[in-house]
Amino acid sequence: xxxxxxxxxxxxxxxxxxxxxxxxxxxxxxxxxx
Amino acid sequence: xxxxxxxxxxxxxxxxxxxxxxxxxxxxxxxxxxxxxxxxxxxxxxxxxxxxxxxxxxxxxxxxxxxxxxxxxxxxxxxxxxxxxxxxxxxxxxxxxxxxxxxxxxxxxxxxxxxxxxxxxxxxxxxxxxxxxxxxxxxxxxxxxxxxxxxxxxxxxxxxxxxxxxxxxxxxxxxxxxxxxxxxxxxxxxxxxxxxxxxxx
Numbered sequence: 001x002x003x004x005x006x007x008x009x010x011x012x013x014x015x016x017x018x019x020x021x022x023x024x025x026x027x028x029x030x031x032x033x034x
Numbered sequence: 035x036x037x038x039x040x041x042x043x044x045x046x047x048x049x050x051x052x053x054x055x056x057x058x059x060x061x062x063x064x065x066x067x068x069x070x071x072x073x074x075x076x077x078x079x080x081x082x083x084x085x086x087x088x089x090x091x092x093x094x095x096x097x098x099x100x101x102x103x104x105x106x107x108x109x110x111x112x113x114x115x116x117x118x119x120x121x122x123x124x125x126x127x128x129x130x131x132x133x134x135x136x137x138x139x140x141x142x143x144x145x146x147x148x149x150x151x152x153x154x155x156x157x158x159x160x161x162x163x164x165x166x167x168x169x170x171x172x173x174x175x176x177x178x179x180x181x182x183x184x185x186x187x188x189x190x191x192x193x194x195x196x197x198x199x200x201x202x203x204x205x206x207x208x209x210x211x212x213x214x215x216x217x218x219x220x221x222x223x224x225x226x227x228x229x230x231x232x233x234x235x
Contacts, residue, residue: 003040003043003047004043006043007047010047014054014057017053017061021061021156024061024219025156025157027220028152028154028155028156028215028221029128029157
């Protein structure tokens with residue numbers, strides 16, 4: 001695999017990781033009941 | 035446009051890989067870190083017995099300094115003021131700590147007093163009720179309210195759906211309801227602890 005292809009895959013994984021962290025943080029702060 | 039040299043791309047890829055590893059390690063490890071802290075306090079400090087002593091000092095009014103309205107829970111190593119505020123401001127209040135549900139009762143009036151707090155969030159890993167799952171039936175809870183200390187004994191610990199508002203209903207007997215999110219990584223339910231009044235000052 002070329003370095004350029006690896007770069008785009010890793011960039012995608014980084015963005016997915018950040019999105020997962022943001023989602024988990026958001027869901028943990030929705031404590032409100034009802 | 036010329037392509038970046040291979041060595042620069044390789045450095046960028048290594049950096050991206052390192053960032054991915056760090057973020058994912060944080061996602062996995064952050065919810066567990068307070069467990070380590072709890073274990074350390076349980077084995078290397080007298081905080082739990084100090085808090086039990088504090089409740090009894092407050093009851094006997096021999097404490098050196100009066101406390102603001104607060105929850106003192108030795109089994110959770112917790113001694114923290116409670117916040118008052120309107121429902122419309124719930125998000126900010128919960129970010130600051132323990133919030134008394136404004137529609138619920140207060141310890142001096144009897145009935146059901148409801149306190150809620152975050153268990154865990156990635157921007158503040160150690161929520162006030164992180165250790166709520168450590169409470170077992172019979173554990174002691176002290177509530178300092180308007181300068182008086184009320185003690186409660188844990189009666190039950192259950193999980194309910196977030197839509198189950200019955201936990202906030204008023205009750206004939208004096209009790210407190212503490213609730214937070216559960217489980218840690220994907221908090222879809224609510225962990226609810228109910229404690230019955232033991233000592234009314």
